[in-house]
Amino acid sequence: MIVICYIKLWIGKELARKTMLKHFMNVESSISVLLEQCRYFHIPIGNLPQDASLFGSDVFYARHLQKQNFILWCSSTERPDLGGKEADDNRLLAESENVLAEVNKTDAYPSVCIELLIEGMAVTTVLQAQNLIEMEGTNASIAFDAGSVSSLADMMNGQGVTSNLGVYDESALCAGAFRVLRTMVASWVRDVVQYKNVFADNQIVNFYRWLRCPQSLLYEPAIKQILNNLMKKMFTQVIHEYQKLGAIVVYASYNRIILCTKRKSVEDAQAYAEYVNECIQGKEIFHGLQFELTACWEYLLWLDTANFGGIKVQNDKKVKLQM
16 A cells, blocks of 8 residues: 555656656746737736736736726726726626527428627627617617716816716616727727737637626626627527528527528538528628637437437538638
């Protein structure tokens, strides 16, 4: 028993030694990457925390807000610092726990079904917020976020635009902050498109995680509520487009969709899926969405995400689909 303990201790020391040497040999490249990231964030490398993406989003958003004369609501709790008002109102925290949109159609599907991974739903929704509002028949000039922004001088003189709408709807008070959020996301997209900046791309990938994380310094449930409502509208439009093009939506969420193609052969189903997704991405409002084929079934029995079965197409049979 003592011998076994010594052997385990020796193996543990060897593993620790190899891990330490591996990190030591990679320290130069790791520091180089961190320096490049700090240059993009415009912060000292010593101020970069472990979760750099969340911290970077807080920094970028704070800078954009300050340029528009906003007072920052930084807080280490899940409630934003609103000067004490947040302690008396629990409505937003209750609303933030709402169930995300989902479509589920229980049935047996004898034709080929495909599963697609959807990326970029949150970012696309932020960038296309005005188009989503106008698609519902609401003019952008009278939408919830169309209120004029008062200058700092007007606010100090008591001449700023005031509204009692915020008494009943906290998200209306965050309309200006949401416009600033859209500007920040658009700047990231511009850095990716024009300069191929990998750190801007990383911020885009982690955007929705940052917006939903209560540990974020600028976490605001009202802004999250605005985006969730708009994402439901975007989600509804995507489902409508698939149905209009002849597909049956078996299951759909913000990041995953399963379609019944009504085709009998896998090749025809994949060609149909490529055509449908090209049609959807061709529209301006869906231009930022990315679709990736992840699975294909020749026959599918579907109850819900935890209870389904079928004849799945093997990877060597599946033709790679670029969308």
